[in-house]
Amino acid sequence: MQEFDLFVIGAGSGGVRCARIAAQNGARVAIAERRHWGGTCVNLGCVPKKLMVYAAEYGREIDDARAYGWDVTPGPHDWRTLIDAKDREIERLNGIYVSMLKKAGVELFTGDARFVDANTVEIGPSELAPDTAVQTVRAKNIVIATGGAPTRLDIPGAEHAIVSDDAFHLENRPERVAIIGSGYIGIEFAGIFAGLGSQVDFVYRQDLPLRGFDEEMRRHIAELVPLNGITSHPGSTPERIEKTSEGYTLHVKGGKVIETDCVFMATGRHPNLTSLRLDLAGVEVTDGRIVTRLEDAKTNVPGIYAIGDVTDTYNLTPTAIAEGHLLAERLFGETGREWSFGTTPKAVFFSQPLASVGLTEEEAAEHHTLDIYTSSFTPMRQSLSGRKGKAFMKLVVDSKSQVVLGAHMIGPDSPEIIQGLAIAVTAGLTKRDLDRTIGLHPTSAEEFVTMRTPTRHVPPSSDKQN
Ligand SMILES: Cc1cc2nc3c(=O)[nH]c(=O)nc-3n(C[C@H](O)[C@H](O)[C@H](O)COP(=O)(O)OP(=O)(O)OC[C@H]3O[C@@H](n4cnc5c(N)ncnc54)[C@H](O)[C@@H]3O)c2cc1C
Numbered sequence: 421m422q423e424f425d426l427f428v429i430g431a432g433s434g435g436v437r438c439a440r441i442a443a444q445n446g447a448r449v450a451i452a453e454r455r456h457w458g459g460t461c462v463n464l465g466c467v468p469k470k471l472m473v474y475a476a477e478y479g480r481e482i483d484d485a486r487a488y489g490w491d492v493t494p495g496p497h498d499w500r501t502l503i504d505a506k507d508r509e510i511e512r513l514n515g516i517y518v519s520m521l522k523k524a525g526v527e528l529f530t531g532d533a534r535f536v537d538a539n540t541v542e543i544g545p546s547e548l549a550p551d552t553a554v555q556t557v558r559a560k561n562i563v564i565a566t567g568g569a570p571t572r573l574d575i576p577g578a579e580h581a582i583v584s585d586d587a588f589h590l591e592n593r594p595e596r597v598a599i600i601g602s603g604y605i606g607i608e609f610a611g612i613f614a615g616l617g618s619q620v621d622f623v624y625r626q627d628l629p630l631r632g633f634d635e636e637m638r639r640h641i642a643e644l645v646p647l648n649g650i651t652s653h654p655g656s657t658p659e660r661i662e663k664t665s666e667g668y669t670l671h672v673k674g675g676k677v678i679e680t681d682c683v684f685m686a687t688g689r690h691p692n693l694t695s696l697r698l699d700l701a702g703v704e705v706t707d708g709r710i711v712t713r714l715e716d717a718k719t720n721v722p723g724i725y726a727i728g729d730v731t732d733t734y735n736l737t738p739t740a741i742a743e744g745h746l747l748a749e750r751l752f753g754e755t756g757r758e759w760s761f762g763t764t765p766k767a768v769f770f771s772q773p774l775a776s777v778g779l780t781e782e783e784a785a786e787h788h789t790l791d792i793y794t795s796s797f798t799p800m801r802q803s804l805s806g807r808k809g810k811a812f813m814k815l816v817v818d819s820k821s822q823v824v825l826g827a828h829m830i831g832p833d834s835p836e837i838i839q840g841l842a843i844a845v846t847a848g849l850t851k852r853d854l855d856r857t858i859g860l861h862p863t864s865a866e867e868f869v870t871m872r873t874p875t876r877h878v879p880p881s882s883d884k885q886n
């Protein structure tokens with residue numbers, strides 16, 4: 421039986437980084453993958469999603485270009501060309517992941533991995549390797565990096581709905597799509613399908629999309645949604661889906677019905693745990709996820725660790741990578757590097773993207789007196805084309821120390837701008853630093869260094885309650 425210092429289950433963002441860094445530090449390392457090398461981000465997440473966001477955006481830009489003198493008319497969009505080109509790119513990236521791991525000296529197992537006991541793993545057939553013989557290996561350390569999968573609502577007719585995994589491989593682009601859920605995936609795909617020419621119904625339970633983001637930013641996003649030709653249905657709880665001769669009918673609580681060609685459930689994700697046989701290793705599961713300590717990724721069983729989406733903590737690629745890197749260094753190398761998980765930036769790649777770093781106004785107001793700075797303007801690139809939709813920026817500043825607790829932006833290039841600002845916020849940026857920074861003109865980003873007067877002052881919410 422082969423023996424390793426480290427065995428990683430799952431070759432996604434976190435697992436690949438953990439295996440590679442451990443091997444580069446001299447450990448004898450193996451990794452198992454059952455479905456696709458590179459995991460969700462590369463195959464069914466960030467990368468194909470962003471390529472599709474670009475595809476949708478090109479259509480809008482062709483439209484804008486006419487106002488700048490170009491004799492062009494967009495569409496119709498050829499879905500097949502996009503999907504085939506996207507698949508070729510993903511295949512190329514899969515190859516890079518495999519060769520990167522091999523080059524680092526990591527041994528690769530293709531198949532479904534599961535525990536035999538706390539130090540033994542068995543790898544059996546999977547969709548990527550249906551004919552593989554069962555192999556058993558032992559390891560001093562085992563990392564569970566199995567990620568997550570889309571969650572389907574348990575409503576009658578749920579089997580008629582697609583989830584994000586399916587959306588990347590549809591044969592044709594549906595003319596009408598009803599998207600359930602207004603988290604990251606719901607709103608990003610609403611923008612994608614609308615941009616490619618589909619009629620989109622955006623169905624969600626709350627009053628505003630993107631729960632968890634700054635309330636004011638959510639209000640601005642909600643105003644931008646209809647400008648993209650998307651029909652919003654806030655406050656709508658789905659009840660059942662029926663197949664009809666024309667397509668599907670989505671029934672919503674209160675009697676509303678939505679006729680569509682495709683119901684897309686973007687209703688969250690859950691950790692991949694079911695086939696792991698965690699009970700044989702004694703790993704505890706709480707509320708469907710493996711609970712770990714963020715600082716060392718330890719589970720309740722010595723020598724078994726968990727990183728990334730399987731812990732249901734941050735559920736983003738850069739944090740899974742950071743967790744994997746940190747763990748590998750802690751086990752086999754130097755541990756000098758610090759990571760600021762608290763200032764993890766976030767972006768929602770909608771047609772008017774939203775990006776944020778740090779605290780929302782609501783979170784910050786729990787403990788601080790705040791100066792809130794805001795700015796709303798029409799991006800210059802829209803000035804000739806007349807494309808609707810204002811950019812909006814917001815700074816959440818602690819009144820006393822002048823430390824910038826949060827920075828938020830909706831508008832063109834906001835993810836690129838906020839990534840830059842995230843460095844400054846992580847380094848302890850104050851409003852005074854922004855005030856003494858010279859702008860870069862003409863850009864949208866310069867607005868962050870020219871907001872002089874607070875829009876409002878906000879007392880701590882504890883004061884409001886008294
Ligand atoms: C549509 C979509 C868009 C996204 N967009 C973004 C984005 O723009 N930015 C961002 O930061 N994040 C994004 N995410 C989230 C991001 O993809 C995840 O947070 C990230 O991939 C998590 O990495 P991970 O290593 O924890 O798991 P994963 O990348 O999911 O990797 C886990 C791997 O383990 C394998 N596996 C599972 N069980 C077993 C087993 N028993 N044996 C062997 N292998 C197994 C799986 O096949 C998978 O390849 C997106 C997600 C989705 C679904």
Ligand SMILES: NC(=O)c1ccc[n+]([C@@H]2O[C@H](COP(=O)([O-])OP(=O)(O)OC[C@H]3O[C@@H](n4cnc5c(N)ncnc54)[C@H](O)[C@@H]3O)[C@@H](O)[C@H]2O)c1
Binds near residue numbers: 605606626689735
């Ligand atoms: N740009 C990015 O970084 C990016 C993009 C996509 C996904 N992701 C990651 O993937 C995760 C999953 O994305 P997601 O959009 O599926 O999840 P989410 O948690 O962001 O949103 C889920 C949505 O489903 C709704 N919902 C849940 N249960 C429901 C029910 N019973 N009935 C009706 N609606 C219900 C929620 O109200 C919410 O609107 C995200 O949390 C994020 O971490 C990140």
